[in-house]
Amino acid sequence: MRVQKASNRTLDRIDLHILSVLQEDARIVMKDLAEQVGLSLTPCIERVKRMERDGVIQGYHARINPLSVGMQVLVFVEITLNNKSDAAFERFRRAILSIPEVMECHLVSGDFDYMIKARIPEMQEYRRLLGEILHVADGGQSKSYVVMEELKETLALSIGR
Known part of the structure; x- marks a missing residue:
């Protein structure tokens, strides 16, 4: 699933206010x-519907406390692919979308190719997940960071500042 691009239409101050409230x-x-x-x-309804249609508003979601559903461990993983061909990047993209524990995956610039954010129930489960990710990466390299304390996590954008 690709992220829908937002329209090039300029948002005015009322649109930004609506987004901030939502x-x-x-x-x-x-x-x-x-x-x-x-x-x-x-x-107001017309503006909201237009922003939904244009892809500015991409959805409405319940935010669930991960601990309440047994997802105790948050981990970030740097992945470096061995093969840098377009086909390898596309294979990785398609495969990573099918791993449910992966919450986010970003192609980044720098010393590695991808940054992955994943949630798992317990540390023992991480070995399986890492194996699955490395299989998808076709034997690439990884570097993991297990989160000890979450200080801030938000989906809210800083609008109109």
Whole structure:
């Protein structure tokens, strides 16, 4: 699944205000959202629908405490592919999408190729996950970082600052 690109349409200050409020509370009633941003109901709904259609708003999600569902361990993994061909990068991309423990995977510049963020129930499970990732990387190299304490994690963007 590829991320949908947002439209090139410029967002005005009201759009940015709507986005800011929705980041705080995506379950807000449209009537209350309209009041907060200074619009009547219909134009507010139209703006939200346009931003959804244009890919600015990509979805609404429940944020779940990972500990409450037994995902105790957060790990970041640097992956370096041995083969740097376009086909190798595409194989890795397709395969990594199928590993459910992988929450994020980014192709990066620098000393390695990919940065992966994954959640697992316990440290013993990490050996299996790392083996699966290295298999996908066709025998590439890895460097792992197990998180000892999470200080800040947010999906909210700094809008309009």
